[in-house]
Amino acid sequence: MTEVLPKDTIRCDACPVLCYIKLGQTGACDRYANFNGRLVRVDPHILLDRAKSQGAPLVPFLEREGEWDGALMKSKDTFVTAIGAGTTYPDYKPAPFIISSEVEGVDMVTVVTEGIFSYCGVKLKIDTDRHLGPERNLVRAQGEPVGHVTTAEYGSQMLSIGGVHHLTGGTKNEGRVTCETLLYLCNGKEVALTIDDGAQITVAAGKAPVVNGQAEERMRVGCGSATIGMFAKLWFGKVDEVVVVDDHITGVLSEHQAGKMLGVRETGIAIQGRRSTAGRYFQVAQPGTGWGGTNISDPLSILKPFKPKIAWPRLRLLMVSTTGEHFAYYELNESLRPVEKQLPEQLQESVARIRENCEPALTTVLFMAGAGGSLRAGATENPVKLTDSVKHRLTRVTSGGAPAYVWPGGGITFMVDVSRMPEDAFGYVPTPALVAPIEFTLKKTDYAAIGGHMDYVRPLDDVLREKQHQRQLVSLPENPWPLKPDTEGDSRK
Amino acid sequence: MRERATIRFLPDGHRLHLNDGPIDLILDADGHQAEIRRAYLAAAARFVTILEELCAELPLLRRRATHSAELPVSPIARRMADAVTPYCNQCFITPMAAVAGAVADAVLATMTEVACLRRAYVNNGGDIALHLAASENYTIGMVERPERPSLFGTLKVSSGSPVRGVATSGWRGRSFSLGIADAVTVLAETAAQADAAATIIANAVDLPSHPAVLRIPAREIAPDSDLLNLPVTRGVGPLSAAEIVRALKAGQSVADELRSRNLIHAAALCLQGRVRITRNCRDGIRSLTCHSELSTEPAFRSTIEEHLCQK
Numbered sequence: 001m002t003e004v005l006p007k008d009t010i011r012c013d014a015c016p017v018l019c020y021i022k023l024g025q026t027g028a029c030d031r032y033a034n035f036n037g038r039l040v041r042v043d044p045h046i047l048l049d050r051a052k053s054q055g056a057p058l059v060p061f062l063e064r065e066g067e068w069d070g071a072l073m074k075s076k077d078t079f080v081t082a083i084g085a086g087t088t089y090p091d092y093k094p095a096p097f098i099i100s101s102e103v104e105g106v107d108m109v110t111v112v113t114e115g116i117f118s119y120c121g122v123k124l125k126i127d128t129d130r131h132l133g134p135e136r137n138l139v140r141a142q143g144e145p146v147g148h149v150t151t152a153e154y155g156s157q158m159l160s161i162g163g164v165h166h167l168t169g170g171t172k173n174e175g176r177v178t179c180e181t182l183l184y185l186c187n188g189k190e191v192a193l194t195i196d197d198g199a200q201i202t203v204a205a206g207k208a209p210v211v212n213g214q215a216e217e218r219m220r221v222g223c224g225s226a227t228i229g230m231f232a233k234l235w236f237g238k239v240d241e242v243v244v245v246d247d248h249i250t251g252v253l254s255e256h257q258a259g260k261m262l263g264v265r266e267t268g269i270a271i272q273g274r275r276s277t278a279g280r281y282f283q284v285a286q287p288g289t290g291w292g293g294t295n296i297s298d299p300l301s302i303l304k305p306f307k308p309k310i311a312w313p314r315l316r317l318l319m320v321s322t323t324g325e326h327f328a329y330y331e332l333n334e335s336l337r338p339v340e341k342q343l344p345e346q347l348q349e350s351v352a353r354i355r356e357n358c359e360p361a362l363t364t365v366l367f368m369a370g371a372g373g374s375l376r377a378g379a380t381e382n383p384v385k386l387t388d389s390v391k392h393r394l395t396r397v398t399s400g401g402a403p404a405y406v407w408p409g410g411g412i413t414f415m416v417d418v419s420r421m422p423e424d425a426f427g428y429v430p431t432p433a434l435v436a437p438i439e440f441t442l443k444k445t446d447y448a449a450i451g452g453h454m455d456y457v458r459p460l461d462d463v464l465r466e467k468q469h470q471r472q473l474v475s476l477p478e479n480p481w482p483l484k485p486d487t488e489g490d491s492r493k
Numbered sequence: 494m495r496e497r498a499t500i501r502f503l504p505d506g507h508r509l510h511l512n513d514g515p516i517d518l519i520l521d522a523d524g525h526q527a528e529i530r531r532a533y534l535a536a537a538a539r540f541v542t543i544l545e546e547l548c549a550e551l552p553l554l555r556r557r558a559t560h561s562a563e564l565p566v567s568p569i570a571r572r573m574a575d576a577v578t579p580y581c582n583q584c585f586i587t588p589m590a591a592v593a594g595a596v597a598d599a600v601l602a603t604m605t606e607v608a609c610l611r612r613a614y615v616n617n618g619g620d621i622a623l624h625l626a627a628s629e630n631y632t633i634g635m636v637e638r639p640e641r642p643s644l645f646g647t648l649k650v651s652s653g654s655p656v657r658g659v660a661t662s663g664w665r666g667r668s669f670s671l672g673i674a675d676a677v678t679v680l681a682e683t684a685a686q687a688d689a690a691a692t693i694i695a696n697a698v699d700l701p702s703h704p705a706v707l708r709i710p711a712r713e714i715a716p717d718s719d720l721l722n723l724p725v726t727r728g729v730g731p732l733s734a735a736e737i738v739r740a741l742k743a744g745q746s747v748a749d750e751l752r753s754r755n756l757i758h759a760a761a762l763c764l765q766g767r768v769r770i771t772r773n774c775r776d777g778i779r780s781l782t783c784h785s786e787l788s789t790e791p792a793f794r795s796t797i798e799e800h801l802c803q804k
Contacts, residue, residue: 006716009716014514015513015514015515015544016514016544016545016548017514017515017544017548017551018548019715019717020715020716020717021715022713022714022715022716025714025715027515028514028515028715029514029515029517030515030667031515176534183501187502189506424501424502426501427499427500427501428499428500428501429498429499429500429541430498430500430537430538430540430541435499
């Protein structure tokens with residue numbers, strides 16, 4: 001049934017108030033307006049301004065609110081993000097903004113919407129060798145389970161936080177705390193987490209992790225064995241034996257292939273733990289937050305007595321962790337027991353070299369979510385066509401203008417580095433679920449071919465004219481320009 | 494389930510911004526971190542059902558209030574009806590005149606029920622519900638022109654006073670006004686009462702049939718307005734000093750009457766740069782003080798910014 005409305009009046013269906021709005025007026029919310037007979041949203045809405053040059057300063061978001069004149073801005077250098085764009089409600093409506101613009105002679109369309117994600121979470125990569133907790137153990141925030149420890153990566157511990165089971169599958173409080181934790185992590189804020197039978201950590205995207213109250217500074221350069229291989233030459237002739245203590249593989253210079261090649265003499269050293277191959281030992285100690293990600297605070301505890309037939313008094317021994325953070329220097333006494341001495345100057349360089357080769361330890365946060373059928377229906381009448389178009393790389397997916405990696409296979413499951421997105425790009429609804437921006441950019445001809453809502457496509461200039469509720473930011477220089485027709489490579493060249 | 498409300502922290506990481514359709518709230522609370530969290534969570538949980546509740550009874554809430562009118566069912570709608578009923582004999586008023594204040598009161602009540610807070614406020618587009626523990630106070634800035642960051646005065650509400658609601662009405666605001674006041678700010682025991690009274694007083698600041706005042710039937714602007722075809726103010730030309738005083742006096746006499754009926758505690762009326770304040774405020778309320786410049790006190794500033802960004 002079609003309602004008969006007075007001339008120039010439209011009925012807003014953005015919320016249950018269902019306002020009648022006359023031409024040029026706004027509804028009760030002051031957010032939706034009747035603009036030339038069309039319902040438009042006039043909320044603060046984030047636009048990205050293309051960084052002018054490759055060398056744009058890394059002050060990522062220069063806010064020019066209030067002094068911006070949309071007319072002066074070159075529209076081709078503007079990308080409308082989904083941050084603040086609003087969502088589709090009810091779900092069968094076209095996305096809030098479907099914008100056409102011409103880029104390098106090609107007509108492009110960007111479908112802009114904020115998605116409400118129950119199927120979402122973050123993967124935390126925490127650059128530390130310290131043992132955070134056994135794999136599969138629960139990660140808790142405010143006592144509530146919000147995730148778990150997952151497979152460790154090279155030099156990093158990995159946590160999986162969020163997901164539909166914590167958001168909606170547990171108690172109400174578990175859902176709320178999970179949602180809050182995700183929101184904080186995604187918006188770059190600090191979160192305190194505890195791991196069952198493990199560490200207490202404080203993490204925030206792009207910052208050094210704090211493990212049991214201690215800030216992590218550096219990532220290890222390699223395992224203990226690799227460290228021996230890399231720095232053997234620096235040690236040769238300056239010290240008789242080096243042990244690089246590591247939770248994974250502890251390396252011993254005199255037994256290691258690199259030491260043998262240089263002609264390092266046997267020392268009669270004996271190491272706790274399981275010998276793997278020459279000069280490489282597994283499980284020298286339990287995992288922990290001490291030396292090299294082990295639980296030891298006294299490195300001598302991993303040594304058995306030196307073999308008296310081989311070792312000699314005044315034998316020089318360096319023990320060092322894989323990050324160079326921990327080190328100790330010993331000389332054997334007459335009874336072949338190590339006695340700690342000050343690190344000789346000639347060895348300080350090698351320890352410093354290990355340290356400088358370790359990159360700054362960071363926590364990085366990847367947001368991961370799946371765009372459901374209803375969100376996709378906001379882009380096209382036939383949601384699967386959007387999926388196909390993304391798979392065939394005809395459609396680019398961005399989140400707040402940041403590039404998203406789309407996981408192969410069915411659906412549109414994407415990952416994005418939250419630190420490449422504008423600040424406070426995420427919101428939440430108390431369902432609980434996260435609100436995240438998502439934009440689909442494709443050629444106009446391709447958009448028509450997948451059954452796009454062509455009647456709702458608006459020129460970019462038209463959107464920019466509603467400038468009073470828009471906020472303009474400068475795009476991050478490391479992000480490819482989302483509107484560039486070619487999907488490969490950096491766009492600003 | 495409807496999933497449209499958005500709830501986020503403002504960039505300061507402390508104040509919470511809740512939006513659902515035309516409802517737009519900013520909350521702040523002082524106290525222990527855990528208590529604040531509990532209060533915010535409760536507020537968020539309460540918030541998401543409010544719009545549906547009110548919309549379910551919208552036709553009733555848009556009808557003129559009378560003593561014999563059918564009472565709405567939902568608690569917030571009931572607060573709205575209660576707040577406007579005292580005026581139903583003297584003028585046309587609908588429960589919608591108290592909607593913003595009633596929502597602010599309800600969300601604040603939810604917060605203080607579950608959490609022990611030193612101070613808290615719920616600011617619903619300038620209609621503010623306050624919570625103050627013993628010996629706490631808030632300083633609130635008053636703005637006459639929503640688009641201009643200047644104050645026509647400040648007011649201080651302390652725990653000893655019975656005031657827990659502040660509301661502002663005027664023809665420049667988001668809601669329609671029948672009068673010509675730029676802004677009328679009212680202090681009352683609840684935000685709903687302040688909201689309704691601010692509407693009544695702002696309507697009374699008027700110069701009937703003055704040629705400099707542009708009035709348009711409400712439904713010509715908003716076809717579903719609860720004000721039917723009453724003429725609402727859409728523009729006011731420059732007025733002489735005598736006219737300004739006359740209009741303000743008309744408003745002030747209504748404000749004084751409401752004060753004597755214990756419906757409000759104080760009011761400040763503002764028209765074209767002139768301000769009038771209800772006489773002899775009660776104990777516990779610091780009288781409204783007028784400033785021509787912005788104060789630099791931080792609490793004060795943030796309230797103003799909120800007030801502005803809401804408009």
